[in-house]
Amino acid sequence: MSDAAYPAAAGARSRSAAPRGRLLDGPAGLAPTRRLSGKRIMIYGGLLIFSAYYLLPLWVMVMTSLKGMPEIRMGNIFAPPVEITFEPWVKAWSEACTGLNCDGLSRGFWNSVAIVIPATILSIAVAAVNGYALVNWRFKGSEVFFTILIFGAFIPYQVMIYPIVIILREIGLMGSVWGLVLVHVVFGMPIITLLFRNYFSSLPPELFKAARVDGAGFWGIFLRVLVPMSLPIFTVAVILQVTGIWNDFLFGVIYTRPESYPMTVQLNNIVNSVQGVREYNVNMAATLLTGLVPLTIYFLSGKLFVRGIAAGAVKG
Amino acid sequence: MAQALRAETRSELDGISVSIRDLSLSYGAVEVLGDLNLDVNDGEFLVLLGASGCGKSTLLNCIAGLQPATEGQIFISGKNVTWAEPSERGIGMVFQSYALYPQMTVEGNLSFGLKNAQVPKGEIARRIARAASTLQLEPLLKRKPAALSGGQRQRVAIGRALVRDVDVFLFDEPLSNLDAKLRAELRVELKRLHQSLGNTMIYVTHDQIEAMTLADRIAIMRGGKIQQLATPDDIYRRPANLYVAGFIGSPPMNLLPGRLDGSTFRGPLVADVTGYDFTTRPRGGDIVLGIRPEHVRTGEAAAALPIQAQALVEVVEPMGADTLVWTRLGDTPFRVRLDGEDRVRAGQMLSIGFDPASLSLFDAATETRI
Numbered sequence: 001m002s003d004a005a006y007p008a009a010a011g012a013r014s015r016s017a018a019p020r021g022r023l024l025d026g027p028a029g030l031a032p033t034r035r036l037s038g039k040r041i042m043i044y045g046g047l048l049i050f051s052a053y054y055l056l057p058l059w060v061m062v063m064t065s066l067k068g069m070p071e072i073r074m075g076n077i078f079a080p081p082v083e084i085t086f087e088p089w090v091k092a093w094s095e096a097c098t099g100l101n102c103d104g105l106s107r108g109f110w111n112s113v114a115i116v117i118p119a120t121i122l123s124i125a126v127a128a129v130n131g132y133a134l135v136n137w138r139f140k141g142s143e144v145f146f147t148i149l150i151f152g153a154f155i156p157y158q159v160m161i162y163p164i165v166i167i168l169r170e171i172g173l174m175g176s177v178w179g180l181v182l183v184h185v186v187f188g189m190p191i192i193t194l195l196f197r198n199y200f201s202s203l204p205p206e207l208f209k210a211a212r213v214d215g216a217g218f219w220g221i222f223l224r225v226l227v228p229m230s231l232p233i234f235t236v237a238v239i240l241q242v243t244g245i246w247n248d249f250l251f252g253v254i255y256t257r258p259e260s261y262p263m264t265v266q267l268n269n270i271v272n273s274v275q276g277v278r279e280y281n282v283n284m285a286a287t288l289l290t291g292l293v294p295l296t297i298y299f300l301s302g303k304l305f306v307r308g309i310a311a312g313a314v315k316g
Numbered sequence: 317m318a319q320a321l322r323a324e325t326r327s328e329l330d331g332i333s334v335s336i337r338d339l340s341l342s343y344g345a346v347e348v349l350g351d352l353n354l355d356v357n358d359g360e361f362l363v364l365l366g367a368s369g370c371g372k373s374t375l376l377n378c379i380a381g382l383q384p385a386t387e388g389q390i391f392i393s394g395k396n397v398t399w400a401e402p403s404e405r406g407i408g409m410v411f412q413s414y415a416l417y418p419q420m421t422v423e424g425n426l427s428f429g430l431k432n433a434q435v436p437k438g439e440i441a442r443r444i445a446r447a448a449s450t451l452q453l454e455p456l457l458k459r460k461p462a463a464l465s466g467g468q469r470q471r472v473a474i475g476r477a478l479v480r481d482v483d484v485f486l487f488d489e490p491l492s493n494l495d496a497k498l499r500a501e502l503r504v505e506l507k508r509l510h511q512s513l514g515n516t517m518i519y520v521t522h523d524q525i526e527a528m529t530l531a532d533r534i535a536i537m538r539g540g541k542i543q544q545l546a547t548p549d550d551i552y553r554r555p556a557n558l559y560v561a562g563f564i565g566s567p568p569m570n571l572l573p574g575r576l577d578g579s580t581f582r583g584p585l586v587a588d589v590t591g592y593d594f595t596t597r598p599r600g601g602d603i604v605l606g607i608r609p610e611h612v613r614t615g616e617a618a619a620a621l622p623i624q625a626q627a628l629v630e631v632v633e634p635m636g637a638d639t640l641v642w643t644r645l646g647d648t649p650f651r652v653r654l655d656g657e658d659r660v661r662a663g664q665m666l667s668i669g670f671d672p673a674s675l676s677l678f679d680a681a682t683e684t685r686i
Contacts, residue, residue, distance in 0.1 A: 206415035206488075209382045214429030214476070215403030224428075228419035 065089065065284035072280050088281035092289055096282055098258075098269035105286055107259075108266025111177065112246055112293075115262055119181045120241040123188035124234065130189070131196025132222050136208050146197070153190035161254060168255060175257040183255055184245050192237050199233040200226065235304040243294040263290050329394045333358045333516035334379060334484055339388035341371075341378060341540075348374050349540040352388070356518060361510050363527040364520045366537035367563070372520045375537070376486050379518065381405050393483045403432070405484075408477025412489040414469040416461040422472050423457045426479050440479075447478040450509070467498045474509070487519040491526065503529060524564055528552070536560050554676065558683040561606050561676055567640060567651050570612075572605045573680065581605050581677075584648040587623040591672035595685055602680035609640070609653040611674040618669030627652070627666050641666070 060077050065088050067081040094104040101107070133139075134146050164183060165174065173179030203226070211221040227234075252262040261269070267290045271283045298305070329335055334356040341349040349371050356362045364372040377383035379390060381402035389398045397405045416425050423444060430440045448454045451471045461469055470490055477485050490506075491499045507530055510517055521527055527534050528548045536543045536551065536559075544556035555561035561569045574583020577600055581587045587605070618624055627643035627650055634656065641652045641660055652668060660666065677686050 204413050204415060206411040206413050207417070209377075209380075209402075210409065210411060210415040210473075210476070211417070211428075212382060213380060213402045213407065213409045214480075215401075215432035216428070220432060225417050225419075229417075 061284045061288055065281050065288060067281055069277075069279065069281060088279070088285040089289070091279075092270070092282045092286035096270045096286060097273060098266060105263060105266055105270065105289055108261055108263035109289075111256075111260050111266075112263040114177050115180050115184070115252075116242055116245045118178075119184040119188070119245050120238060122181065123185040123192055123241055124237045126185065127189055127192035127237070128196045128227070128230075128234075129222065130193040131198075131200050132226060133218075134193070134197050135200040136205075136221070137218065146193075149190050149193055153194075157187075157250065161250075165254070174255065175260070177256065177260050180251060180255045180260075180262070183251050184241075184248070187251075188241055188244070192241065195233060195237055195240075196230075199230060203229070232304055232307045235301055239297055239301060239305050242297055246293050329391055331358055332356065332391075333360065333393060334518065335389075335391040336375075336379070337389040337391070339375075339378060339385050339390065341374060341383070341386050347540060349378070349385070352540070352542065354535060354542065354545070356516055357532075359514045359516055361517045361519065361530055361532045363531035363534045364518065364537055365524065365527040365534050365563075366522065368522060370537040371540035372522075372537045373488055374540075376488055376518060376520045379405075379484075380407055380409050380486055403429070406482045407484045407486055408480045408482045409486040410470070410473045410477050410488065410490045412492050414461070414466075414473045414493070416469055416472055416476075418461055421458055421460055422453060422464070422475075425461070425472055426457075426475055429476065429480055443479040443481065447475040450478065450512075451475050466494050467502060470494065470502060471505075474506075483516060485515055485517045487517065487521075489521055490519075492521070492523070499526075506530065524566065528564075536563060554685065555606075556685050558604060558606075558678050561678070565608055567609050567653070569606045569608050569676065570650050571678075572607075572645070572648055572650075574603060574605060576600050576603045576677070584645040584650070585623070585625040587625075587672075589623075589672045589675060589677065591622065592675050592677060593673065594677075598686060603686065604678040604680050604683075606676035606678065607670055607674065609651040610638075611670055612652045613669050614652065614654060614658070614666055618667050621669035621671055623672060624667065624669040627668050629660055629662050629664050629666050632660050632662055643668075 056078075063080055064072060064077065066084050066086070068083065068085050068087070071082060092105055094106055095102060096104045130149075134142055168174040168179045168182075173182060207225060208221060211225045216224065246262075247264060248262070249264045249268065252265045253268075256262065256265075267286050270286050332355045334354075336352055336354040339349055339352040340347070352375065364375060366372045374383060378385050379392075381397065381400060381404075385398070389396060391397065392405050392407065395406075402409075417428060420428065426444045426447060427440050430443065435443075444457070448457060451474060453468075453471060453475055456464060456468060456472070461472065464472065470493075473490070487506075491502055494502060503526060510530075519526075519530060531548050533545060534548055534551050535545045538559055544551060544560045546554075546556075551560060551564055555564060555569075558571065562571065572583045572585070574581050576582075576589075576598060579588060579590045579598070581589050581603070583605060589605075612618075613621055625645060627645050629641055629643050631642040633640040633642070637656050639654045639656055639658060639660065641654055643650045643652055643666060650668075652666070654660065678684060679686050
């Protein structure tokens, strides 16, 4: 009875209940995917070869650092140690000689920490405020100011080395850790400012306007609205600065004295010390110890780093 | 002397909430706003309407103090705020992109401005409670903006303006990011809010439906100048110039070029316009005759009207409630809007007619209404 009263509904029902025998010959449904095509073998094979190429030196270093000197002299640099020893690591950290003193890398490590922490914090703090002001508080000549700042990133270091020596000497910071901190803050400024400027200009300008209507001032908007939403770019800046300053050798060797040498300079002095036998295992351990800090940072924050780089790079 | 001056400006600004005087804004040689004058009455809902790039949002930003003007003055609630900070102007603003602070809860968003103004804690709680109940935000207070839908976000943004307890609300295309259904709902909600609060509201939009339904008065802008400032009804029935006539109405007004001899229009059709309400004494010469598609009658109803013609039906677009018919008068395309019940076929001749009183006539040279 209802079928007669609602012919349309009846038609719909009979269509959906029709037997599923309407397929003709030929492809139907989901297209098949081939697991191992020649193209894929090429791609994965290539990736494997390149990874091995890049990982091999690391492998050699780790293996050598775990061997004793007699075993190293036998050759076979790729072979794993027959007898594992951590003595080279201990020696590299606390006993290796750098010519004048014999307290290993530990002194350089703590010097580097004392340089990296204030230099990172200071340079990021200044550059973040720079970027914020350049985007949201345009002043007369702000574009010129920014151009000059960016231009600074392209001046070769060699040109500035000696003038900076004079400046540091005049202000009494030559040879101290703080002088090196100042140099790193100045040299980090252009690129980190650019990073923050690009990130802040990618945020909706209405957010800034709304905060102004809400009565927040220069610092209120920066600290309470913008900084809390800028974690990715702060992460990028921290990684760039920590690794950059940690890996720096040139400024370290020029602007500090032996007792305040950063870890990289200390490492060089250990590896290149001329007296006695070359202790390859200690050298390898020392190099690995020095590289451990940037390596750890990349591993811990890789994901955030990629996200932040993408966020900061989109808008110019 | 200063006292006297203040008394004088006050009396001149009586009953006026926002007064814009000789306002100009230019970036170098580019003039964005030119010599703009606008008085918004207390409690009025004023809509700034125009195509993109007409300066309407810029004008709103000037009123808010987010964009310094090059010349002129702005008064809000009788005070000269031309040089004042946005937060000192007694305004609340709602943005198209909501502009909620993403790291704060809804409650944090609502209280941010009040904390900056050092309002006491009890007062903040009281105002948030009131705004939350007006906008039905109570269940959302502890959430972050990311956990809200578009409509909820915009209600929070309105709430942020509401808690500030200000005289003037500024809206910058607040509904443009919402889907059609939500837009219609929130539009009614806004109108209800205005009726219950009685604040002055200045509302920027490019959507003529929003403008017509919400506004007490509409200011139509083009090239940084106000083309017409009038009630929605006036703008619809008596557009001041060709631009306004073409901008308002969907489908737009039919515009037929021709000549006026005495009281006879000669163009794609010949019509005696006696009965048209001229704003100026009519001079002969080139004019444009405007008639809205919905004011054209057909069939028997047309036979009783003073102006009649035959039109060839080319395309019929049925839209349910009404039907849009594209016809041709001589060589000129001519749109007619019919009731959905009328049946018309492409290719047939349609007898049309209209009343001179429903016409709009424009001078072809100056493009203004005559």
